[in-house]
Amino acid sequence: MPIDVDAVVLSNNRLSPNYNVVAIAAPEIATQTRPGQFVMIKQALDSEPLLRRPFSVFEILRDKDREPQGLSLLNKPVGTVTRKLFKIEAGERLRCLGPLGQPFSIVSSPEAAWMVAGGVGLAPFLTLAETLREQTVETTLFYGGRSTDDLCYLEQFKHLGVRLVLATEDGSRGETGLVTLPLARELQSTSVDKPLTLYACGPTPMMRVVAELAHTHGRSSEVSLEPVMGCGLGGCYSCVVPIHSQSNNTSSQLVRSCREGPVFGGDQVVWTALP
Amino acid sequence: MNSVDLSVQLGTVRLPNPLVAASGCFGYGLEYADVVDLSTLGGIAVKGLFLDERQGHPPQRIVETPSGMLNAIGLQGIGVHRFIDDQLPMLREHGVNIFVNICGSTIDEYAELARILSGTEGVAALELNISCPNIKEGGITFGCNLSGTYDVVAAVRKVTNLPVIPKLTPNVTDIASFARAAEEAGADGLSLINTFLAMAIDVETRRPKLSNVVGGLSGPAIRPIAIRMVHQCRQAVKIPIMGMGGIASADDVVEFMIAGADAVQIGTANFVDPFIWSKLLKGLTEYLQRHGHVSVRDIVGSIDLSESQTNTDQTWTSF
Numbered sequence: 204m205p206i207d208v209d210a211v212v213l214s215n216n217r218l219s220p221n222y223n224v225v226a227i228a229a230p231e232i233a234t235q236t237r238p239g240q241f242v243m244i245k246q247a248l249d250s251e252p253l254l255r256r257p258f259s260v261f262e263i264l265r266d267k268d269r270e271p272q273g274l275s276l277l278n279k280p281v282g283t284v285t286r287k288l289f290k291i292e293a294g295e296r297l298r299c300l301g302p303l304g305q306p307f308s309i310v311s312s313p314e315a316a317w318m319v320a321g322g323v324g325l326a327p328f329l330t331l332a333e334t335l336r337e338q339t340v341e342t343t344l345f346y347g348g349r350s351t352d353d354l355c356y357l358e359q360f361k362h363l364g365v366r367l368v369l370a371t372e373d374g375s376r377g378e379t380g381l382v383t384l385p386l387a388r389e390l391q392s393t394s395v396d397k398p399l400t401l402y403a404c405g406p407t408p409m410m411r412v413v414a415e416l417a418h419t420h421g422r423s424s425e426v427s428l429e430p431v432m433g434c435g436l437g438g439c440y441s442c443v444v445p446i447h448s449q450s451n452n453t454s455s456q457l458v459r460s461c462r463e464g465p466v467f468g469g470d471q472v473v474w475t476a477l478p
Numbered sequence: 479m480n481s482v483d484l485s486v487q488l489g490t491v492r493l494p495n496p497l498v499a500a501s502g503c504f505g506y507g508l509e510y511a512d513v514v515d516l517s518t519l520g521g522i523a524v525k526g527l528f529l530d531e532r533q534g535h536p537p538q539r540i541v542e543t544p545s546g547m548l549n550a551i552g553l554q555g556i557g558v559h560r561f562i563d564d565q566l567p568m569l570r571e572h573g574v575n576i577f578v579n580i581c582g583s584t585i586d587e588y589a590e591l592a593r594i595l596s597g598t599e600g601v602a603a604l605e606l607n608i609s610c611p612n613i614k615e616g617g618i619t620f621g622c623n624l625s626g627t628y629d630v631v632a633a634v635r636k637v638t639n640l641p642v643i644p645k646l647t648p649n650v651t652d653i654a655s656f657a658r659a660a661e662e663a664g665a666d667g668l669s670l671i672n673t674f675l676a677m678a679i680d681v682e683t684r685r686p687k688l689s690n691v692v693g694g695l696s697g698p699a700i701r702p703i704a705i706r707m708v709h710q711c712r713q714a715v716k717i718p719i720m721g722m723g724g725i726a727s728a729d730d731v732v733e734f735m736i737a738g739a740d741a742v743q744i745g746t747a748n749f750v751d752p753f754i755w756s757k758l759l760k761g762l763t764e765y766l767q768r769h770g771h772v773s774v775r776d777i778v779g780s781i782d783l784s785e786s787q788t789n790t791d792q793t794w795t796s797f
Contacts, residue, residue: 204512207753248751250545250698250726255750300752433540433547434749437509439502440525440551441540457533457554462509478537478689 205436206231207300213264213273214293219352222323223289225297226264226275232301233271236260238309238331239427239466242301243435244276246287255300256284257432257461259326259404263333274299277355279323303435304465307331307402307425314398315341318365319386319413321405322348327427329359331402336363343368347382347409351375383412390420400424403469407477414469424469428460428477437462445473482766483773484759486520486741488718489641489666491602493520493575493741496731496774497758500722500745501526501579501605501645502551506565511572513752518759520741521575523669524561526607528581529591531557541678541687546697546724547746548676550690553581553610553617558591562598570600577643581607581617585633596638604640606630609647609672610694621647621672624659631663643720645669646711648700653707654714667718669743670711671704697746698724705737712738712779726750728761738779 210227217223232242243255264273280289291297307327310316316335318328328344335342342363347370348354354369354376361367368385369377378385393399401424403413410426417424433439443457446467455473458464484495501523504510516522534554541548556564558580569576578601582588588606595601608621608630620626627644634642644660646653648671657668673694678687686692704723711719721739725731726747734742747754766774 206513207751245750252542253545253547253697253746253750254542298751430537431540433549434503434752436505436513436752438505438752439540439549439749440505440534440554441537441549443534443537443539443554445536457536476536 204235205301205303207298208232210273210297210299212291212293212295212297215291217289218355221279221352222355223278223280224261224275225278225288225291226262226273227297227299228273229299230270230272232299233263233274236263236274236302236330237306238334239307239327240302240304241429241435241465242274242276242299243303243432244284244288245298246284246291247296248298252283254433255298255435257429257435257465259427259429260302260330261326262329277323277326300435304461305463307427307466308400309334309338310340310400311338312340314400315343317343317345317386317399317401319345319382319401319403319405319409320347321382321409322353324403324405324409324427325356327404328402329356332360332363332365336365342366345370345382345386347371347405349373381409383409383416386413387416390416390422395421401469403427410469411474414472414474417469425466426469426472427465428467428472429465430460432461435461445476446471447473482763482771483775484763486775488603488643488720488741491521491575491641494518495520495759495762496735496739496741497755498523498575498577498720498741498743499748500743501577501607503745503748506556506561507569507572507574507576508565510752514755516572516574519574519755521577521602522569523577523579523605523743524565525555526553526579526581526610527555527558527561527591528553528583529558529587531555531560535690538687538689541693543676543678543695543697544699546695546699548678548688548693548695549673550688550693552690558594562594566598566600575602576600577603577605579605579607579645581610585620585630588630589633589637592634592638592640592642596640601640603666604634604638604642605669606634606642606644609645618647618649621656622650624655627656628659628663631660631665635664641666643667643669645672647672648703648707649675654710657711657715661715661717665717667720667740668711668715669720669722671700671707671723674700674703696724698726700724701730705733708734708737708739709781726754728758728765731758731762732765732777735774735777736779736781738781740778
């Protein structure tokens with residue numbers, strides 16, 4: 204059940220000019236959150252900017268007894284709200300509504316999990332990796348960015364026992380080019396007898412390629428979409444995405460990504476109709 | 479402190495308090511059952527319904543603007559039959575007044591919707607959407623035309639005993655004349671205002687920010703215009719008014735009621751803070767206590783114009 208917390212900012216870790224991680228005290232939300240769910244954030248309940256913004260829950264912050272005490276958000280300063288969030292200081296407050304939306308499905312061993320992240324699309328994968336690794340699922344992160352500065356939290360994923368496959372467009376870290384290149388190669392070279400599910404979050408063209416590669420290789424995939432949202436609760440119908448009708452694969456329907464998503468099957472999404 | 483009576487009367491409908499969730503901003507109601515005790519609301523105006531399902535406009539459907547937002551959802555909806563079968567049975571369990579917002583492409587469609595809903599348990603009133611700025615067919619064509627407004631209200635009036643509450647558009651020159659037309663046609667109350675037809679352009683791409691090009695502006699940005707319109711309509715008609723447009727605080731609720739609203743609707747502010755309802759009730763109660771009122775009804779239309787330069791003829795040209 205979603206709740207709204209006037210959360211204290213515990214820290215703002217600016218990883219680079221392009222990324223920061225804001226930690227907030229919100230134990231009631233952290234306790235309920237499952238991998239892939241999101242929160243709606245606003246700096247104060249005033250008119251400017253008016254609407255909340257959706258953020259994936261990046262980390263669940265736990266105390267020494269492993270009890271959830273808060274959560275963190277991975278932020279990239281690109282717009283009004285995200286630029287303010289880049290500057291926020293410990294001790295300030297953030298309104299945080301959540302947890303919201305449908306989480307990822309969690310596969311179980313011997314099925315392996317391949318997570319594919321582009322840039323800030325890394326956000327939902329740390330909690331997913333944690334949950335998967337707790338259940339000893341063999342987990343890989345394919346992670347791409349423009350340059351090495353865009354790749355963050357690598358140590359944390361390594362620490363969880365996640366295999367990393369990195370790619371940067373400028374070649375400053377890992378393979379040069381898009382992360383879907385090594386993904387395509389590994390899908391090609393992996394035996395179809397090895398059970399495997401793909402998870403993707405990042406730019407729409409990247410998620411589309413992941414979904415199509417998965418389909419080609421007979422693998423199931425889940426993608427986390429994050430269109431502009433109004434309310435996050437299913438009230439406004441602003442955040443709809445085109446999904447194949449279950450009964451008839453040639454027609455599509457528009458469903459709310461906040462309520463029926465943000466996680467959808469890669470085969471469900473009508474990629475050609477997504478803006 | 480003394481207790482205050484927050485109940486209001488809209489025609490034959492008694493509301494436990496004047497706060498109603500605005501149509502299009504609260505889904506079909508059940509979406510919010512997790513976060514709000516629906517029985518604590520004055521009522522819910524459910525998302526606009528046509529006879530049939532509608533897909534609505536493609537994304538992008540929403541864009542933020544200064545102290546407001548534009549939307550062009552395009553009345554995506556499940557249609558009246560699925561509403562009655564899938565939503566209404568659970569919704570009425572919550573014991574909240576349900577205002578069903580209906581929209582048609584023709585007068586016959588409004589009448590047909592009214593007939594269907596009149597035979598359905600749990601509907602408190604019909605809100606006639608003759609004001610959505612985002613779709614071409616129906617609705618707004620009646621709302622922007624005096625005889626169209628009269629004809630839709632009269633046609634629905636003829637086929638139902640439910641209270642009939644047309645929702646007026648602000649996209650007209652003189653809203654008070656539309657209020658009068660609705661009253662003359664037999665409306666039991668008025669909802670006003672719907673959103674303002676508006677537009678935003680991305681200057682980098684030079685493309686409209688909404689897929690529909692134009693959309694409806696809501697939020698605090700429109701509140702002073704909505705207040706003016708409620709004030710004008712209050713002076714023009716006797717029937718109850720549900721006022722709305724950018725309400726975001728208890729003071730805003732009070733302002734609308736002083737201007738002449740018997741009840742108010744909350745829309746955009748519910749997106750920002752879905753827990754706003756209890757805060758508004760608390761603030762409203764405190765206001766009434768501070769001013770020594772025993773009933774919220776005492777403040778309806780209580781605007782003091784004694785020191786103001788007023789025209790008895792409140793058409794906009796006289797300002």
